[in-house]
Amino acid sequence: MNSPQQDEERRTFREEASSLWLITLGPALWAVHFTVVYAATAVVCAKLGTAYLPYLRLGIAALTLIAVGAIAVIAWRSWRQWNYMTNQEYSHGQPTGEHRHEFLGHAAFLLAVLAAIATLYTALPAVFIAGCG
Amino acid sequence: MRAAVVAALLPWLSACSAPSYLGEFTEGVTALFDLGDVMRPAGREAEQIAQLAWVLFIGAAILWLLVMALFVYITKQNPRPLSRRWAEALIIGGGGIFPVIVLGILLVWTLPLMPAQRMPGDGLTIRVTGKQWWWKVEYLDANGDEANTVVSANEIRLPKGRRTEIVLAADRVIHSFWIPALAGKTDMIPGQTTRMALEPTKTGTFRGVCAEFCGESHALMAFDAVVLEEPAFKAWLAAEREPADAPRTAAERRGAEVFLTQGCGACHAVRGTPAQAQIGPDLTHFGSRLTLGAGSFDNRSAERQSWVAHAAAMKPGARMPAYASLSDEDLAALDRYLEGLK
Numbered sequence A: 001m002n003s004p005q006q007d008e009e010r011r012t013f014r015e016e017a018s019s020l021w022l023i024t025l026g027p028a029l030w031a032v033h034f035t036v037v038y039a040a041t042a043v044v045c046a047k048l049g050t051a052y053l054p055y056l057r058l059g060i061a062a063l064t065l066i067a068v069g070a071i072a073v074i075a076w077r078s079w080r081q082w083n084y085m086t087n088q089e090y091s092h093g094q095p096t097g098e099h100r101h102e103f104l105g106h107a108a109f110l111l112a113v114l115a116a117i118a119t120l121y122t123a124l125p126a127v128f129i130a131g132c133g
Numbered sequence B: 001m002r003a004a005v006v007a008a009l010l011p012w013l014s015a016c017s018a019p020s021y022l023g024e025f026t027e028g029v030t031a032l033f034d035l036g037d038v039m040r041p042a043g044r045e046a047e048q049i050a051q052l053a054w055v056l057f058i059g060a061a062i063l064w065l066l067v068m069a070l071f072v073y074i075t076k077q078n079p080r081p082l083s084r085r086w087a088e089a090l091i092i093g094g095g096g097i098f099p100v101i102v103l104g105i106l107l108v109w110t111l112p113l114m115p116a117q118r119m120p121g122d123g124l125t126i127r128v129t130g131k132q133w134w135w136k137v138e139y140l141d142a143n144g145d146e147a148n149t150v151v152s153a154n155e156i157r158l159p160k161g162r163r164t165e166i167v168l169a170a171d172r173v174i175h176s177f178w179i180p181a182l183a184g185k186t187d188m189i190p191g192q193t194t195r196m197a198l199e200p201t202k203t204g205t206f207r208g209v210c211a212e213f214c215g216e217s218h219a220l221m222a223f224d225a226v227v228l229e230e231p232a233f234k235a236w237l238a239a240e241r242e243p244a245d246a247p248r249t250a251a252e253r254r255g256a257e258v259f260l261t262q263g264c265g266a267c268h269a270v271r272g273t274p275a276q277a278q279i280g281p282d283l284t285h286f287g288s289r290l291t292l293g294a295g296s297f298d299n300r301s302a303e304r305q306s307w308v309a310h311a312a313a314m315k316p317g318a319r320m321p322a323y324a325s326l327s328d329e330d331l332a333a334l335d336r337y338l339e340g341l342k
Ligand SMILES: [Cu+2]
Pocket: B130, B131, B133, B174, B175, B176, B210, B211, B212, B213, B214, B218, B221
């Protein structure tokens, strides 16, 4: 039988397991977006030609909207988890559940902001470059 | 203190608002640091690149000065802890938001320049093939008739104000075609053709180089790009299309004979004579080239004779045999002949 204390730890751990997802999801979305945009552009330019570029651009625009939207959701959730508005806390150095929780939220938030900027920068060439050459 | 800074900056700021002062400033810096052809553009692409470089350079200088000024202010003028709000504004604003905006603006500004750099030409097409260590230059016929191609070497001439399409190829190893005053460089790759376009905005002679290491004489693989007004260019191309002038003097006739008997025609072409090989540079109008050995030596009598006697001693690895056993008279006659190939 587990002691109540062990159960408690497991529950905290499970909760933080989901914030580990939160932390990786922002950069992962950027990576997927990046790969799809570059691969799709290469394939369209090599196989279909310039005539299909408008469709490609529309596709990239849609994909970018979805990716940035999803990253925004992640950013919002991690912002809430960081809980900055209530305690204005920047450092989470103590070995307590609350500090761990807020630290992971804080890190996930910063990574999400970075991922959003990177995703937008990835999409910019598709807006401004008109040809395959 | 603050008033002093503003007073020091004012003349500079007002100078910036007048484009001519800015031009003088950039010219002065170019001359002072000998920045060379890249910063003294004579072509459409190169102008864009130079403008970009100036904006980045001046922008970076201003930012650096501002950061240093802030640094001095915080550590020397007013060394006390910042309030939390100011510290946050400085770190998040100065370290995050400001760079993201500046980089975003630069990206949005520069990305549309890229297609312009690759725009196709509007008339003439020149095919340049990189060899070890010289350039085969072919002016293609407007109607695509290969028989009408004008073959030349080691020098390229361009009409000012026109956009000339440049098709690039390579013989055995990678080279890169670069005329810094006119445009960025483009690689020449064996088994592939690459392309670019050159749109000169000024007449003159500009240096071109191979910008990709291609073997022992890579550093001696250069050429001249001569930009002419369009009528002058047309006249030149018509002359270049013609076969070589027949030798006029006794010495030139002797030279022509030596040329054929020594087997120079096994590698070189002089159109209008039995010499028709394409292994080395076409010599039909060699006498009117500005340089010898692919932009590496002056095209003068002494250099020409020394080249024929022992080319590889002047240019390591050069794929032309030494004719050290030729008599001085034969060398001199060859020299007369080569010079006469106008
Ligand atoms: Cu080369």
